[in-house]
Amino acid sequence: MRPILMKGHERPLTFLKYNRDGDLLFSCAKDHNPTVWFADNGERLGTYRGHNGAVWCCDVSRDSMRLITGSADQTAKLWNVETGQQLYSFNFDSPARAVDFSVGDKLAVITTDPFMELTSAIHVKRIAGDPSDQVGESVLVIRGPHGRINRAVWGPLNMTIISAGEDAVVRIWDSETGKLLKESDKESGHKKTITALSKSADGSHFLTGSLDKSAKLWDTRTLTLIKTYVTERPVNAVAMSPLLNHVVLGGGQDASAVTTTDHRAGKFEAKFFDKILQEEIGGVKGHFGPINALAFNPDGKSFSSGGEDGYVRLHHFDPDYFNIKI
Amino acid sequence: MATQFATQPSKQRWAEMEEEDGEDLDFLLPPKQVIGPDVNGIKKVIEYKFNEDGNKVKITTTTRTRKLANARLSKQAVERRSWPKFGDAVHEDVGSRLTMVSTEEILLERPRAPGSKPEEAKAAGDPLSQMSKGGAVLMVCRTCGKKGDHWTSRCPYKDLAQPSETYTDKPPGSELATAASGATKGAYVPPGMRGGAAERTGSDMRRRNDENSVRVTNLSEDTREPDLLELFRPFGAVSRVYVAIDQKTSMSRGFGFVNFVNREDAQRAINKLNGYGYDNLILRVEWATPRTN
Numbered sequence: 026m027r028p029i030l031m032k033g034h035e036r037p038l039t040f041l042k043y044n045r046d047g048d049l050l051f052s053c054a055k056d057h058n059p060t061v062w063f064a065d066n067g068e069r070l071g072t073y074r075g076h077n078g079a080v081w082c083c084d085v086s087r088d089s090m091r092l093i094t095g096s097a098d099q100t101a102k103l104w105n106v107e108t109g110q111q112l113y114s115f116n117f118d119s120p121a122r123a124v125d126f127s128v129g130d131k132l133a134v135i136t137t138d139p140f141m142e143l144t145s146a147i148h149v150k151r152i153a154g155d156p157s158d159q160v161g162e163s164v165l166v167i168r169g170p171h172g173r174i175n176r177a178v179w180g181p182l183n184m185t186i187i188s189a190g191e192d193a194v195v196r197i198w199d200s201e202t203g204k205l206l207k208e209s210d211k212e213s214g215h216k217k218t219i220t221a222l223s224k225s226a227d228g229s230h231f232l233t234g235s236l237d238k239s240a241k242l243w244d245t246r247t248l249t250l251i252k253t254y255v256t257e258r259p260v261n262a263v264a265m266s267p268l269l270n271h272v273v274l275g276g277g278q279d280a281s282a283v284t285t286t287d288h289r290a291g292k293f294e295a296k297f298f299d300k301i302l303q304e305e306i307g308g309v310k311g312h313f314g315p316i317n318a319l320a321f322n323p324d325g326k327s328f329s330s331g332g333e334d335g336y337v338r339l340h341h342f343d344p345d346y347f348n349i350k351i
Numbered sequence: 352m353a354t355q356f357a358t359q360p361s362k363q364r365w366a367e368m369e370e371e372d373g374e375d376l377d378f379l380l381p382p383k384q385v386i387g388p389d390v391n392g393i394k395k396v397i398e399y400k401f402n403e404d405g406n407k408v409k410i411t412t413t414t415r416t417r418k419l420a421n422a423r424l425s426k427q428a429v430e431r432r433s434w435p436k437f438g439d440a441v442h443e444d445v446g447s448r449l450t451m452v453s454t455e456e457i458l459l460e461r462p463r464a465p466g467s468k469p470e471e472a473k474a475a476g477d478p479l480s481q482m483s484k485g486g487a488v489l490m491v492c493r494t495c496g497k498k499g500d501h502w503t504s505r506c507p508y509k510d511l512a513q514p515s516e517t518y519t520d521k522p523p524g525s526e527l528a529t530a531a532s533g534a535t536k537g538a539y540v541p542p543g544m545r546g547g548a549a550e551r552t553g554s555d556m557r558r559r560n561d562e563n564s565v566r567v568t569n570l571s572e573d574t575r576e577p578d579l580l581e582l583f584r585p586f587g588a589v590s591r592v593y594v595a596i597d598q599k600t601s602m603s604r605g606f607g608f609v610n611f612v613n614r615e616d617a618q619r620a621i622n623k624l625n626g627y628g629y630d631n632l633i634l635r636v637e638w639a640t641p642r643t644n
Contacts, residue, residue: 026456026457026458026459027452027453027454027455027456027457028452028453028457029450029451029452029453030450030451030452030453031449031450032448032449032450032451033439033449046424046425046427046428048424048425048428048431048432049431058438058439060438060439062450063432066450067450068450069436069439069440069443069449069450070434070436070437070440071436071437071438071439071440071441072437072438072439072440073438074438074439088427089427089431107431107434107437108437109437109438294460297459305462306459306461306462307459307460307461307462308459308460308462309457309458309459309460310457310460311453311455311457338453340457343459346459349459
């Protein structure tokens with residue numbers, strides 16, 4: 026395959042997200058402008074201007090009309106996807122990290138980092154149908170445990186919120202009361218910071234990637250560990266194929282060590298694993314730095330990766346990918 | 352004069368009459384028929400024509416139409432396609448080339464040849480795997496000093512840091528060369544010429560070429576490296592496959608080399624494949640002798 030290279034960002038990529046139809050790709054980077062691209066040919070559709078800090082995460086509503094972004098400028102912003110117009114800005118006292126729309130797009134979860142005496146927190150906001158009715162009050166605030174929360178997503182039927190972060194523990198919270206329901210087992214769980222979390226297409230299980238050089242597959246309801254995928258580099262990004270039983274892990278050595286070592290030792294590949302057999306299928310090379318973001322097109326026929334090098338690489342699979350046998 | 356010319360075309364000449372006669376007969380033919388496209392996308396068009404001899408001919412054209420892959424786009428997605436650009440994308444220069452198709456063909460690199468089993472490497476009698484099974488503590492990388500992770504030959508940092516042993520292993524003769532290069536202190540020394548570099552690459556090259564290398568001759572021109580790998584893989588782990596290609600014609604020159612990890616595997620391959628019929632040719636498989644020059 027010949028990947029499409031998209032050089033719209035001037036700083037490292039942080040997050041990638043496809044819309045539900047798989048025709049738009051949203052990219053977030055440490056420069057201040059989230060960008061939307063056409064997912065088939067990589068043409069840039071527009072940028073969302075207004076943030077004043079690194080943008081860490083984004084989510085798009087099911088009808089592809091609203092975009093929410095979380096940024097280090099201590100705000101999370103709602104955008105009109107079509108025009109790039111800012112609809113609302115949620116202000117916080119610390120940098121916003123993860124954002125996720127609930128099923129039905131009526132609620133959004135936003136996490137904030139620990140900052141100047143403040144602990145990390147999970148905020149649940151109500152998203153109004155009409156942007157003029159939007160208010161900034163939180164429906165629920167969960168004062169989190171120690172350390173940054175890197176990802177928070179909604180559980181099945183919006184009953185729970187799943188969070189994971191620096192303390193290497195996956196937690197499931199009640200989204201009504203804010204009570205802690207489950208915690209991942211310390212023995213079988215990750216040993217270092219969890220950097221990425223990605224739900225399966227049906228939401229029944231999810232994948233976490235960690236700096237302990239492994240990725241783990243968990244059951245969403247019971248939080249039992251199903252599978253572990255071991256690599257030889259820290260994992261920064263994970264994605265699951267909605268079509269085949271494949272998982273993709275991206276990572277590489279620390280960005281600060283990139284200049285001191287050879288690109289061959291850096292292992293900046295997107296590694297494909299068989300989801301069930303936990304066996305490596307192959308690697309896709311190309312980035313000049315660690316991979317920070319990965320996303321699968323909802324049709325499972327293409328995926329994109331975003332790297333520390335500022336490039337988004339959009340890969341449309343060759344036909345033989347679909348008949349790979351181990 | 353002008354009126355005369357205008358009327359001329361309407362006046363039929365006998366010479367033209369004959370030609371037009373044939374065309375006029377077209378109405379006698381059955382009309383064009385179009386059948387399909389059916390479920391497989393096959394369309395049949397049946398036409399009738401007069402050939403040069405004035406005989407009626409039936410022409411059937413069968414074509415297959417394929418649906419485009421992205422025909423399943425939702426209505427909203429099609430609508431989004433025509434959205435106007437916004438933000439920084441509005442004033443985008445034509446020459447800015449933000450989106451490019453990679454000039455490089457990127458493949459999904461398989462960790463091992465498709466179809467092979469991971470157990471293959473752990474064949475009985477493989478001393479390497481026996482040792483790794485015995486205890487990971489034995490496995491110490493001399494390059495980076497890592498224990499139990501990989502062997503020295505498999506070290507991912509091999510190209511970055513050359514082991515210091517290369518200096519100590521050197522014959523005393525080359526010590527002089529190093530000293531000589533050291534004499535011109537302060538002058539720029541290219542990386543390839545720095546202390547021991549030439550010696551190192553020399554030994555590296557030699558080692559790669561003569562390590563359990565098998566020469567295969569009388570290959571057919573269609574044989575490529577993957578074919579050769581497929582042929583030799585069943586005998587054991589293969590570290591390198593090479594087919595000589597003519598630079599000018601880019602055709603195979605009919606010979607190649609296969610390097611095995613284990614010498615026994617190479618010997619078995621030679622025993623089995625020497626004289627083996629491959630692509631209508633009898634293969635000749637033998638130990639590759641190092642070049643004498």
